[in-house]
Amino acid sequence: MASIDEIKEISTRIKRDIIQLTSANTGHPGGAIGAADIIAELYFSRLRHDPSNPNWEDRDRFVLSNGHLCTALYSAMARSGYFELSELQTFRKIDSRLQGHPSKHDLPGLETSSGPLGQGLSIANGMALSNRLRNSDAKVYCLVGDGEIQEGQIWEAAMTSSHYNLDNLALIINWNDIQIDGHVKDVMNIEPIAEKFSAFGWNTIEIDGHNVREIKDAFDSFENHRGAPTAIVAKTVIGKGVSYMEHEPIWHGKAPSSDEAKQALDEIGPSRFGEDLIFQ
Amino acid sequence: MGKILSGREGFGQALLEMGSENEKIVALCADLAESVKVHFFAEKFPERYFQIGIAEQDMIGTAAGLALSGYIPFATTYAVFAANRANEQIRLAACYNQANVKIAVSHAGLTTGEDGATHQALEDIASMRAMPEMTVIVPADANEAYEATRASAELDGPVYLRLGRTPVPTVTKGYGKYKIGKARKVSDGKDVTLIACGIMVEKAIVASEMLAQEGINAAVVDMHTIKPIDEEMIIKQAEETGCIVTAEEHSIIGGLGGAVAEVVSENCPVPLVRVGTKDTFGESGPPEELLKKYGLTSENIVEAAKRAMSRKKVNV
Numbered sequence: 001m002a003s004i005d006e007i008k009e010i011s012t013r014i015k016r017d018i019i020q021l022t023s024a025n026t027g028h029p030g031g032a033i034g035a036a037d038i039i040a041e042l043y044f045s046r047l048r049h050d051p052s053n054p055n056w057e058d059r060d061r062f063v064l065s066n067g068h069l070c071t072a073l074y075s076a077m078a079r080s081g082y083f084e085l086s087e088l089q090t091f092r093k094i095d096s097r098l099q100g101h102p103s104k105h106d107l108p109g110l111e112t113s114s115g116p117l118g119q120g121l122s123i124a125n126g127m128a129l130s131n132r133l134r135n136s137d138a139k140v141y142c143l144v145g146d147g148e149i150q151e152g153q154i155w156e157a158a159m160t161s162s163h164y165n166l167d168n169l170a171l172i173i174n175w176n177d178i179q180i181d182g183h184v185k186d187v188m189n190i191e192p193i194a195e196k197f198s199a200f201g202w203n204t205i206e207i208d209g210h211n212v213r214e215i216k217d218a219f220d221s222f223e224n225h226r227g228a229p230t231a232i233v234a235k236t237v238i239g240k241g242v243s244y245m246e247h248e249p250i251w252h253g254k255a256p257s258s259d260e261a262k263q264a265l266d267e268i269g270p271s272r273f274g275e276d277l278i279f280q
Numbered sequence: 281m282g283k284i285l286s287g288r289e290g291f292g293q294a295l296l297e298m299g300s301e302n303e304k305i306v307a308l309c310a311d312l313a314e315s316v317k318v319h320f321f322a323e324k325f326p327e328r329y330f331q332i333g334i335a336e337q338d339m340i341g342t343a344a345g346l347a348l349s350g351y352i353p354f355a356t357t358y359a360v361f362a363a364n365r366a367n368e369q370i371r372l373a374a375c376y377n378q379a380n381v382k383i384a385v386s387h388a389g390l391t392t393g394e395d396g397a398t399h400q401a402l403e404d405i406a407s408m409r410a411m412p413e414m415t416v417i418v419p420a421d422a423n424e425a426y427e428a429t430r431a432s433a434e435l436d437g438p439v440y441l442r443l444g445r446t447p448v449p450t451v452t453k454g455y456g457k458y459k460i461g462k463a464r465k466v467s468d469g470k471d472v473t474l475i476a477c478g479i480m481v482e483k484a485i486v487a488s489e490m491l492a493q494e495g496i497n498a499a500v501v502d503m504h505t506i507k508p509i510d511e512e513m514i515i516k517q518a519e520e521t522g523c524i525v526t527a528e529e530h531s532i533i534g535g536l537g538g539a540v541a542e543v544v545s546e547n548c549p550v551p552l553v554r555v556g557t558k559d560t561f562g563e564s565g566p567p568e569e570l571l572k573k574y575g576l577t578s579e580n581i582v583e584a585a586k587r588a589m590s591r592k593k594v595n596v
């Protein structure tokens with residue numbers, strides 16, 4: 001299991017990749033940067049997985065329900081060995097395996113296609129039920145956006161996870177209070193989030209989604225909790241570490257210009273994990 | 281050719297104007313206000329604008345409720361999230377209720393571009409067309425989207441208005457009064473008829489010019505209403521030109537090509553070739569490159585026209 005400092009270095013690397021990728025090829029930088037700490041912990045510390053054998057039956061699975069955050073996922077996958085780093089630069093280009101939103105049939109290692117919001121938790125439930133049927137101790141992690149949980153299907157699925165006591169499933173809610181048309185509170189309020197999941201019968205944990213200690217503790221507590229699914233409500237900041245992106249809805253889906261990208265990389269700072277991407 | 285604008289821009293303009301003219305007009309959105317160009321209306325008429333959040337099924341139901349209480353709601357989102365995600369809500373709440381709901385969607389088809397297959401609706405015309413009560417309109421450009429938006433507000437009943445994301449040349453200026461269900465003849469011809477909808481109308485016009493250079497005289501029809509389809513126009517063209525090509529930014533299954541094939545085979549069987557996506561999802565990429573890769577260019581229409589002509593029983 002990677003240390004807190006190691007996860008921070010990896011997360012910095014993922015954030016740098018996200019800036020480089022979206023600046024070169026468009027996409028959604030803000031939410032992805034905000035979730036980088038959580039995804040770093042998952043791919044480099046938490047998931048029991050084997051990038052050289054992505055279809056291993058007993059792997060832990062990560063379901064990215066909010067598919068527009070895929071730059072964070074592609075970076076974590078490339079950096080953990082699912083595919084060559086050089087492939088990252090094909091993101092959003094024609095004939096690429098790295099589609100604008102995840103395409104499972106193109107890229108081994110993706111657990112599902114996503115992009116259309118609200119579907120991931122149901123799929124994760126199916127995987128968690130299957131693990132139980134097969135007597136596998138593998139776990140399922142699912143990440144959703146806070147705006148995303150406005151979709152009714154999320155709450156249908158939340159009932160299912162709880163009804164079947166899926167304690168092998170953790171849902172992480174990326175609570176940055178941002179969606180496309182503004183702040184989630186103003187667009188369609190979803191609060192109180194933790195109380196809703198508690199009322200649905202979930203084990204609910206609230207954390208600062210940028211505090212790696214808290215992220216690790218939350219996953220530890222999930223692993224030790226029996227009898228109910230765990231919801232981790234992670235308070236995050238969109239574009240965390242990039243001053244002009246933080247708290248700004250516009251950075252949900254806007255690509256940084258080359259000047260903006262340079263400033264972002266300066267502010268995010270260097271990483272001791274891996275090298276910057278080189279675009280041909 | 282005219283100004284380069286997207287269909288959604290024509291829609292946004294028409295909705296804004298209608299807001300001042302008719303206080304029964306209301307609008308709903310599911311967290312995509314600017315993308316669908318409903319933000320102009322939202323800023324001017326905040327009390328008649330309802331942001332529903334990322335909850336398209338709820339949005340369609342709410343729109344139906346407003347319609348059943350006398351308002352004329354325009355529910356807006358991307359094509360996939362209406363036609364696909366909220367399909368059954370559209371069926372029951374809007375169509376079966378005969379509710380006066382207008383569903384205006386952008387980001388239809390491959391030209392949605394880099395977002396990729398998940399966001400590129402290529403089967404929405406088929407599913408919307410199969411719904412009883414539904415009117416399905418696919419405007420060619422911003423001008424026709426403007427006209428169609430206004431016309432759909434005047435029609436009593438559910439309408440699916442399919443708008444593009446990518447700016448395209450305006451071709452329909454000066455076509456005369458727009459009427460739902462009445463196709464527009466762009467040009468006459470005797471060898472083959474190119475029937476197109478959406479952004480493929482412009483591509484069909486260019487194709488007819490390319491064909492003309494080879495001495496082939498192609499008629500072009502802008503079939504902006506897919507349902508009710510203009511049977512009279514199709515039959516007349518089949519009889520006059522003896523073969524037909526359809527072109528749409530949609531699967532060849534069940535869309536414009538399907539609708540025209542149904543009319544042709546029942547009334548006036550002639551060779552027909554459908555240009556559209558071939559039972560496949562799209563992918564990420566620049567719109568024009570995608571159109572090329574998936575066979576939706578003027579060159580593809582030219583080739584289809586030649587194929588259709590070669591199959592005529594009595595060759596000219």
Ligand SMILES: Cc1ncc(C[n+]2csc(CCOP(=O)(O)OP(=O)(O)O)c2C)c(N)n1
Nearest residue numbers: 031115116117145146147148178179180311
């Ligand atoms: C079903 C569906 N409706 C609409 C969209 C368009 N869309 C993409 S991202 C997004 C906002 C998502 O908000 P949130 O989940 O809070 O993610 P964040 O902005 O924090 O990255 C919307 C509405 C979609 N992808 N899927």
